[in-house]
Amino acid sequence: MPTHLIRRLFEAVLVLVVVAVVAFTLFRFVGDPVNQMVGQDVSIAERERLRRELGLDDALFVQCARFIWNALHFDFGTSYKFRQPVTDLIGARLPATLELAFAASVFAIAIGIPLGVRTGIHRDGALSKTIMAVSLIGVSLPTFLIGILLIYLFAVTLHWLPSYGRGDVVNLGFWATGFLTGSGLRALILPATTLGLFQLTLVMRLVRSEMLEVLRTDYIRFCRARGLTDRAIHFRHALKNTLVPVVTIIGLQIGSIIAFAIITETVFQWPGMGLLFIQAVQNADIPIMAAYLMLTSVIFVGINLVVDLIYHFIDPRIRVSGRL
Amino acid sequence: MSLRDDREGFGSVWNRRWRAFADSHLLYSFGRSKLVMVAAVFAVVVIGAALAAPLIAPTNPLDLASLDLMDARIPPMWMEGGDPRFVIGTDDQGRDLLSALLYGAQVSIGVSLCAVGLAILLGVGLGLVSGYFGGIFDTLIMRAADVQLTFPAILTALLVNGAARAVLGDQRLQGGEFWVLVVSIGLAFWVQYARTVRASTLQERHKDYVQAARLIGVPAWKIMFGHVLPNVLGPVTVIATINLALAIITEATLSFLGVGLPPTHPSLGTLVRIGNDFLMSGEWWIVFFPGLVLAGLALSVNILGDWLRDALNPKLR
């Protein structure tokens, strides 16, 4: 088992290095950093001096190593557009995105798994069919349309909930949280629902199809032949056996929740990393893009590792063979 | 089953595919599900109308000179203040929304089809190479696929898009947004094809007839196109259909985020973006109609994809 984990860790580091090199390539070659940093009227000599100062004359691999070294120290350079250190910009917006993603994931998992189990067990029931039909609509509706719909309904028409922003936040020093104020929580409802809805349908459909699959297996038939109660069969045996793939997908989905937050944050003007990133794409603000790329990949790879660890708790077979 | 496959000649593989199609659950289940039929009709009508946009649209929304700001934000004709010239109203530039919708759908569908085409080309090609030649090709391609799979498609598309913007600069980008979108989305979706094709190629490669064909010196490309490709056609069609819905949504999302097609040459997503600004002031129609067409299109293509998957191969579920 340790060898397996070490290999996974090695793979994770490899992915991060690849991403860092891609980020560096973006940073170094896509758009000239010097031109982006100074105005039109700066002399060529001045530019050359800046170029030397920034180390752009050094060998490429030295530059790349320096770029990665700096990134490891949370130094991602200066935003072209905002003229501020990228780290500060992202640091100020990270809590908003993480809180949104957390709320959305909880929403998706807490509702998605029970619905999936239900529709899996009673596959031909009228309610299950209705839920499945509605879920197909959920998968097909673009996130931003869902957001707009919710805003029109609950903000514009009913005036129940705010349509944009985070509400009041409480500053805990390094972390500004919206969880502690009424307006913060109210402001969270619509964006979190918008962001979580797609994942909810995915989780539900996945749990359902896994349940259907598992309920057909020999060991479930054997459980029935032994006269175990439906409850024991469905929840003790079937659900547990669906968990490996479900945990994988949920792990990957948390990654895509952070990516989809870009859209939700744009619709709701939520002051998070996604909004910052989309502005960076619009303005070709490469340092922010590169930093965002690296940060999200660290998050994704981290989640993948955690998912891998969780396997070991769920499935004893992996502990022996290294993989399924 | 596999034994019989092995003995068949090159041409008969396609022949067998076709017979399997005709005999399959496909046609039967198509006729049986009303939902699938409604979806098919909707998709055909929207795609047909979009392709015929220049012929059936009341005005040309791309001709900026013809726009009159006096006509801006007129509600649909059945509402108070409506104008019979503009059946479902106008946008903030005084553009006839129906015309913009038809042209917008054309752009959306065009981008999505091209992007899926690019993804198939890339994915099937790399998958064949990876599975058939193995070794260093396989390692490189599949590692790249793994890394990319770590990132959600929308993020890949955004990054490619942002990089293209930075490389091209705003001036040179003008008019090229269409292809930038195609490349961004195409590059985001190739992995699934590559993996599927690679898996099937690996399976086929070890069968006797492939070994025999290699021994008698049939070139590799001929084996891959003659035998391996027909076998992956089903899964690739299913993935492509489902991907088409995803591509439509992704294009709309990028345009909505302001990094897709510009307001002067709007797609459905751009129209929703424009309309979103006027939602607060109660001008719902600018966002409603493009959103409805978009959602309907994505939903119907998704339903078709689901049906195709179940009918062609229940195991893919």
Next chain:
Amino acid sequence: MSPPVLSVRDLVVEFATRKGPLRAIDGVSFDIARGEVLGVVGESGAGKSLTGTAVIGLVEAPGRIAGGEIHLAGRRIDTLPKDEMRRVRGKQIGMIFQDPLTSLDPLMRIGDQLIETIQTHTAATRAQARDRAVHLLEEVGIPAAAERLMAHPHQFSGGMRQRVVIALALAAEPDIVIADEPTTALDVSVQAQIIALLKRLTRDHGMAVMLITHDMGVIAQIADRVAVMYAGRIAEIGPVRDVIGRPHHPYTAGLMGSIPGLRSEHARLKQIPGAMPRPGAIPPGCAFNPRCDRVIERCRAERPDLSPFGHTSAACHAPISRETEEAGR
């Protein structure tokens, strides 16, 4: 004679399809006495497993029991409400499946699976159930049973897993066990061990067994009586020695003829021409008539019922009697 522990009368199982119901089991009747081992043989698709599944009440949609009666220890069970039938399963009828590698929940310790099953059917405390679990594992021949309770299924070999499966089926001391190809997935050497184990368990517990298999060798070793199934019907049923030694139904004779070493050595290994019809394509009259070398006009028109011939019963209009057999030589 004591009443049979299991009595099946005119069982019909149908599958709903696009083209209407398909009859997979068509009027099957048999009894199993206490402590008796009934072998059920036939080609795959003959309806052997489905009969077992129907007895234990696990026929799944689109299939359903469309007719007949099933009595267990004098009580009719095919019409029981769902929950009562669940209590019968495991408690009164045990079942063993073909593939021990897939029969056990891979994520649960085998001890927990045993304890769970015991506690479902008895009022035992967890400690009592655990003691019983150890006892059961010892009884099916698993060494170091107490420690093995903590093991997961993947830590056992195929033969050992089948022993665990048998222990699970016996957990609540059922009156009858339906064993569906219990040795097919195992190595030949392990097969013999499992057969010996089943034999010992029937002797020690007075338990009846319905042994479904396509292996006449297994039947010969362990069964008291045998039922030969063909196309969803019973072709012949009777004591093993009679059915094997003096088959009356041409299909049974053909089946014996296709097994090496069971009949006289000089007889050539015969093959029955053709294939068993699928449900839905069964010819009128006797289902076997297109393949039968003794077919007469009546076989194509009228379906034969089981009628006694000596110690066995066969469903045949033109049965092989001893005289015709000898005349043929």
